[in-house]
Amino acid sequence: MRDRDNYRDRDRDNDKDFGGGRDEGKDGEGRGRRSFSRKKVCRFCADNEYIMDYKDARMMQSYMMERGKIVPRRISGTCALHQRKLTTAIKRARNLALVGYIGFSSGGYDAR
Amino acid sequence: MKKSTNLTIGYETTYISKPDSGDDALRSFLEKLKGIIKAHGGEVVAVEDWGRRRLAYPIQKETRGVYTHVVYSGNNSLVAELERNLRINEQVIRFLTVKIADEIDTATFKRKPTANIAATAVPLPAAAVSAAAPITE
Known part of the structure; x- marks a missing residue:
């Protein structure tokens, strides 16, 4: 890729x-x-305050590729635990149309 | 005792209504949901109106939707009843219920306001200004 x-x-x-x-x-x-x-550090481990949230579209978009794919751990450096939580969050958000299935934001269709 | 009688499970439900549904209709539907929660012995913890947002992809040919977010306590039969009502209402195009806690103390329960939601909301002339502001009763 x-x-x-x-x-x-x-x-x-x-x-x-x-x-x-x-x-x-x-x-x-x-x-x-x-x-x-460079040592990759899980950003969620670095910030203990942060609670994974499927409502935080901004956050999830930074872990999604332009086409809407979830960025793999080996690239983002997210730890296994948080990657799992992140995946659930993204999938929930997709269902609610907060982020897309194809393409992470509202691009791709004409919304006027 | 069956497990389902436990009334302290915390849930949150988000539903998307069609953008052309009137404010009155939305409000009365929300009241109806609140009534159902109370009738089943649950308690409404928080209600958030995220306003009119652009959907990431069209749902039922709609490109925008009105998001409402409700946090409450209850049990599984309450969730079943709520979701039944959400399915019946034709203005509701999508909903999601998530269990947020096995036990919830409704008096002290606090969480971050979903400010980031408002940040990503599409600024629309009318409704988006009040996005993510809690609805006052």
Whole structure:
């Protein structure tokens, strides 16, 4: 999948991250360049105050890809427990049309 | 004793009504639901009106909906009765009930107001201003 590494940055700073990293793999330093890793921290563990909530559409959208897919743990760094809760929350919110099944917001149909 | 007589289970129900349903109709339906909750020995903890929001995808050809959120205590037969009524009402296009606590102390129960809901609500001329504000009785 192409949008694996960049899915998040793409929303924030659009052009900056494009092509970076991925292309680096082809020339010379290849593996070495890619294998550096920053420790990912589960954002929900970092914030003990936060209670997972299916009503918080903003939060869930930051864990969804543009097409509405739930971002996997290996990318978002969410811990297993919170990923499970997040998944339930997103599925509930989908049912209530707070977030979409295809595409995370109201894009895609003409709402005027 | 059957488990179902326990009246302290906490539930929250959110339902979406059609945007063209009048305020009076919405209000009286909400009152009806409250009446059902009380009749079954439950207690209404909080009611939130999220206002008219744009739906993430069309439901029954509607692109907008009026969200109402009710937190209450009760038991499973109350939930069954509520949902039966939600199904009957043709203005209601979607609903979701979630159990929030095995035991709920209605007097002290507090939670974050869903402010983030209001932030994502579509600003509409009329109703959206009062989004997420608790309905005063």
